[in-house]
Amino acid sequence: MNYDLNKISEQQQKTSTLKALGKLLKLIAHERGNLALALGAITLNTAVNLFGPYLIGHAIDKYVVTKQFHGLLVFGGILLAMYLLGLATAYTQTKLMGGVGQRLLFTLRNAIFNKLQQLPVAFFNQNKAGDLISRVNNDTDKLNQFFSQSLMQFVGSIFTMLGAGIFLLVINVKLGSAALAPAVLILIFTVVLSPWVKATNAKNLKSTGALSAEIQESLNNFKVVIAFNRRDYFRQRFQLANLENYRTAIRAGLANNIFLPTYSFFSNIAQLVVLTYGIHLISIGEFSVGLLVSYLAYAVNFYNPLRQLAALWTSFQVAMAGWDRISQILALETDLIPVTETTREADAALLEFRDVRFGYDSREILHQVNFKLERGKTYALIGPTGGGKTTTASLIARLYDPREGTVLLDGRDIRTYSPEERSRKIGFILQEPFLFSGTIRENILYGNDQLKDYSNDKLEQVIRSANLGEILALFEDGLETKVSATADSTSLGQKQLIAFMRAVLRSPELLILDEATANIDTVTEKLLGDILKQLPESTTQVIIAHRLNTIENADEIFFVNSGEVNRAGSLDDAMGMLLKGNRAS
Numbered sequence: 001m002n003y004d005l006n007k008i009s010e011q012q013q014k015t016s017t018l019k020a021l022g023k024l025l026k027l028i029a030h031e032r033g034n035l036a037l038a039l040g041a042i043t044l045n046t047a048v049n050l051f052g053p054y055l056i057g058h059a060i061d062k063y064v065v066t067k068q069f070h071g072l073l074v075f076g077g078i079l080l081a082m083y084l085l086g087l088a089t090a091y092t093q094t095k096l097m098g099g100v101g102q103r104l105l106f107t108l109r110n111a112i113f114n115k116l117q118q119l120p121v122a123f124f125n126q127n128k129a130g131d132l133i134s135r136v137n138n139d140t141d142k143l144n145q146f147f148s149q150s151l152m153q154f155v156g157s158i159f160t161m162l163g164a165g166i167f168l169l170v171i172n173v174k175l176g177s178a179a180l181a182p183a184v185l186i187l188i189f190t191v192v193l194s195p196w197v198k199a200t201n202a203k204n205l206k207s208t209g210a211l212s213a214e215i216q217e218s219l220n221n222f223k224v225v226i227a228f229n230r231r232d233y234f235r236q237r238f239q240l241a242n243l244e245n246y247r248t249a250i251r252a253g254l255a256n257n258i259f260l261p262t263y264s265f266f267s268n269i270a271q272l273v274v275l276t277y278g279i280h281l282i283s284i285g286e287f288s289v290g291l292l293v294s295y296l297a298y299a300v301n302f303y304n305p306l307r308q309l310a311a312l313w314t315s316f317q318v319a320m321a322g323w324d325r326i327s328q329i330l331a332l333e334t335d336l337i338p339v340t341e342t343t344r345e346a347d348a349a350l351l352e353f354r355d356v357r358f359g360y361d362s363r364e365i366l367h368q369v370n371f372k373l374e375r376g377k378t379y380a381l382i383g384p385t386g387g388g389k390t391t392t393a394s395l396i397a398r399l400y401d402p403r404e405g406t407v408l409l410d411g412r413d414i415r416t417y418s419p420e421e422r423s424r425k426i427g428f429i430l431q432e433p434f435l436f437s438g439t440i441r442e443n444i445l446y447g448n449d450q451l452k453d454y455s456n457d458k459l460e461q462v463i464r465s466a467n468l469g470e471i472l473a474l475f476e477d478g479l480e481t482k483v484s485a486t487a488d489s490t491s492l493g494q495k496q497l498i499a500f501m502r503a504v505l506r507s508p509e510l511l512i513l514d515e516a517t518a519n520i521d522t523v524t525e526k527l528l529g530d531i532l533k534q535l536p537e538s539t540t541q542v543i544i545a546h547r548l549n550t551i552e553n554a555d556e557i558f559f560v561n562s563g564e565v566n567r568a569g570s571l572d573d574a575m576g577m578l579l580k581g582n583r584a585s
């Protein structure tokens, strides 16, 4: 299955803005109450703003033209009260929508992170961590900005425009139509240019993701960079990514600023039309001075929000481009779906590969592989580098599903097990074990519900009874020894020891060790060997190793090469096969 987000975005059919907005609004459906309140506040605010000019025009015609200035005081008081109401409603909606935006940001980040936790290994093989981080941090914030700062202004501007438009037409149809004509041109201009603005912003967000991926890669590999003195190489790559980001940002800036001057131009034209035509109407006695003053104010009330809309429309297009990138992740589903229960085959081996074919991409890595692992036996997988040992082990642990054929665990298709059941049965110590920052205790109890509430004393007892006491004793602070996911305060060998304890304590039925002792000294390695020998008799072990001394106790050896898994016979035969120059292909 294709999980490459950049390819998905290229293949994705252009979704209409309305559809995307609809999907987004569903995410904040539970905010209905706040949205309705904010909408009420903005409607009141708009009404206040719209009635102002009408009252002013009325006051001019009734009190200024007739020189009855005392009436102006009353109107001044009414206007002041209205403006205060305007202030209160503006504050209310800003506060409400700020909360909605922040909660949306919170919900979206949680949703993306949860989705990332559910996606299969193949997804992480095909996407760069830096780009994913940028989607979680940067793109979600674009939506927050739109919701907290722009949405209600957007709605308010549309209300003000509509209200002002109605006033313009009601006061005088002819003058109103002339005043509104430039708005039609603006509408056409906006409709035509919006897709380009959104696409330009999408490119900019993509290049921000690529930049973030570049930074992440060089930071992750800083030792290699320094050791090989390849700073120039990464500097060049970074500069290229930075240049691309700069170029796309310039283009996005240009696109984002194209609406404002155009809207301003048409707005000025509209005022010119109103003024010229209005004076003409006054001269032939069809219009009053007071009405023209109100009229000009309504024209401003119509075109000013339109100008504001230009900026808001841009923020909307940026938010939609961000939303597209976020929804690409949210729409993904793992292809490792559990299948419905099948009947269990009687007297089955613990694990069986039946005609299994697999490849990461179009290239097939495993060709119709068949083998069985019996309970309580120890198996070794050997073979040349790149021969397919880790791939075979990954299929045993269902990190991937076969393209064809079946992997059976305990006589049942491995896909019928829930992830919890499967991980209880199978322990996997990876070539490069991952520890997260915390203590040894936290790391070895990770995913172990049975022991998670044990006190340190009780846990140490369990560790001793699993014969792991000598390993724990290698760490000065015992269970409370601090380990770090990234820093080198814990050596690779030490990490392997902790991962070993973590896997053994879960008492799995099947334990896979992928080069799990490659970085451990010979004495400790022997200690691990002894612990493995003392595991419950029913435990099946699969050991992947390049050092043949680690597999001398294996009951059976499989030779993995060129997409085939074959019985190798004795250790000597296996040596012979390796030395014969079998190469991975």
Ligand SMILES: Nc1ncnc2c1ncn2[C@@H]1O[C@H](COP(=O)(O)OP(=O)(O)OP(=O)(O)O)[C@@H](O)[C@H]1O
Residues within 6 Å of the ligand: 125, 360, 361, 365, 383, 384, 385, 386, 387, 388, 389, 390, 391, 392, 560
């Ligand atoms: N994530 C991946 N995406 C694409 N190809 C991969 C991936 N992982 C491994 N491969 C390819 O699959 C083949 C088998 O790799 P695998 O890691 O299973 O070999 P291995 O026998 O475990 O090697 P080693 O002894 O070096 O660990 C190799 O050709 C490798 O390039």
